[in-house]
């Protein structure tokens with residue numbers, strides 16, 4: 371039996387939360403992020419701002435040049451985490467097989483739920499909108515890779531102007547390769563700018579082009595990654611839903627608003643960071659580290 375994996379991604383999540391706090395922002399071009407004169411970047415931008423070409427991860431100064439009337443809203447990450455937790459609670463209410471992959475994204479394994487999965491997913495999307503005021507896009511497929519790409523495709527093909535896409539895309543089992551074939555190669559996980567350039571040199575532009583290439587050749591060109599690339603291009607991805615993660619690293623970062631060359635200041639910052647990382651590591655002594663649990667083993 372093929373699995374049924376749902377991928378859910380909240381639409382312009384930080385902005386949606388800010389609109390809950392301040393409804394006057396609705397329909398306005400605004401961006402959540404740091405100030406332009408302090409090297410701020412866009413963490414999230416409203417759909418009205420996107421119409422001007424504003425995008426996430428863009429320097430705020432550039433965003434302002436693209437959209438003169440852009441409203442800048444400072445980020446409130448504690449608030450976003452609280453809203454995110456409410457969404458995850460709703461998801462876990464449906465199944466314990468939830469893998470949260472970022473603050474606003476998760477995979478669910480719906481395989482064992484006895485119900486019409488599409489109906490269930492539509493209800494879930496509607497409830498998150500009506501009860502939590504958060505728009506989202508959904509992709510459903512037989513594996514994580516195709517489900518996530520389905521969400522992206524749904525978002526991109528939205529014709530709605532100045533409002534969230536509310537994407538909803540279902541890829542029936544058996545149609546994975548056909549669905550992926552016309553999409554650009556770099557929509558596949560693992561195809562970064564370097565691999566993409568190498569593929570383009572070979573005349574490979576779409577995912578279908580990769581799938582049509584002999585697997586042996588791809589392994590010859592890209593090593594073991596070539597094998598995975600071919601599998602993914604053919605819509606094959608057996609990774610299970612992982613419900614618990616072991617923390618592998620902790621870190622701390624500081625962005626200076628202006629370039630700092632003063633050694634004293636740099637050392638002071640470094641010491642503060644080291645102290646913070648040590649504190650985080652100390653906290654782990656009291657945590658029980660759990661093994662990942664999964665219902666569907668690889669290859670199952």
Ligand SMILES: [Mg+2]
Pocket residue numbers: 379380381382383474
């Ligand atoms: Mg999102």
